[in-house]
Amino acid sequence: MDSAALLDLLGNENRRRILRLLARKPCYVTEISDYLGVSPKAVIEHLRKLEEAGLIESRVDDQRRKYFHIARNVRLEVTVSPYGFASKSAYPANNSFDITACRHLSLDVAWDETDDLDDLLAVLEELEQLENELSLAQRWVQGRLSDVLDHISEAVGAGSESRIYADLLASVRSEPKSVGELSEDLGAPREVVTELLEVMADNGVVRRTEHGWELTTNGYNSE
Numbered sequence: 181m182d183s184a185a186l187l188d189l190l191g192n193e194n195r196r197r198i199l200r201l202l203a204r205k206p207c208y209v210t211e212i213s214d215y216l217g218v219s220p221k222a223v224i225e226h227l228r229k230l231e232e233a234g235l236i237e238s239r240v241d242d243q244r245r246k247y248f249h250i251a252r253n254v255r256l257e258v259t260v261s262p263y264g265f266a267s268k269s270a271y272p273a274n275n276s277f278d279i280t281a282c283r284h285l286s287l288d289v290a291w292d293e294t295d296d297l298d299d300l301l302a303v304l305e306e307l308e309q310l311e312n313e314l315s316l317a318q319r320w321v322q323g324r325l326s327d328v329l330d331h332i333s334e335a336v337g338a339g340s341e342s343r344i345y346a347d348l349l350a351s352v353r354s355e356p357k358s359v360g361e362l363s364e365d366l367g368a369p370r371e372v373v374t375e376l377l378e379v380m381a382d383n384g385v386v387r388r389t390e391h392g393w394e395l396t397t398n399g400y401n402s403e
Contacts, residue, residue: 186269197216202236206249207248212248236248236251256269344368351366362377377393
C-alpha cells in the first residue's frame, strides 16, 4: 500500500486502537465496539477501510459470527529531517532473503523449527534486543546523514541554511541527470533547480554535459 495513503488511514485514533486490539486477539464487531466505546456502525466503517487497505482480514466461525484479525506484517517508516520528509511502507522479506547480503550488518541469530521452548525463548530475547538496537541504529544514521549533508552544503559555500544544495548534489552523485529529473527528485520547480545548478557550476562543483548535469569531483566517473 502507498505510504501516504497508509499515513492517512492511520491518522485516525480509533483505527489505531482497533489495530492494537486486533494485534492481541481476533475480535468481532461488538467486542471492538465495547472496547472503543463507539457505535457498531462506526466500527464497521473503520473495519471496512482497514480491510480494503489489506491490513486486516475476517473469518466467520460456526455461530456465523465474523471475526477480524491482522492480515500481515507491515512497517511504516517516516523520516523527518532538515533535508526533507519521506515515508515508505515495508514488508517482511521472504524466507529466501539472504541477510548476509547486507554488508553493513552483522547478525548471528539462528534457530530451527525443532528447537525446544527454552531455545525459542532465548532466540526471542535476542531478536527483541536486535530490534531495539536496529531502531537506535536508524536514529544514529539519520543524525549522521544530516551532519554530512550540512558539511556538503558548507563545502559548496552554501552554508547549512541552504540545504537544498546538498540534496541536489546527492541526487547527481551517481549519474548525470536532467533539470526535469532533478526537479522531480527535489520536489522543486525547474526554475529553482536551474538557478541552483548555475550557482554550483560557477563554483566548479557541477557541469552540464550531453548526458545531463554531473559532478565535476570524484563523486561521478563517466568512464
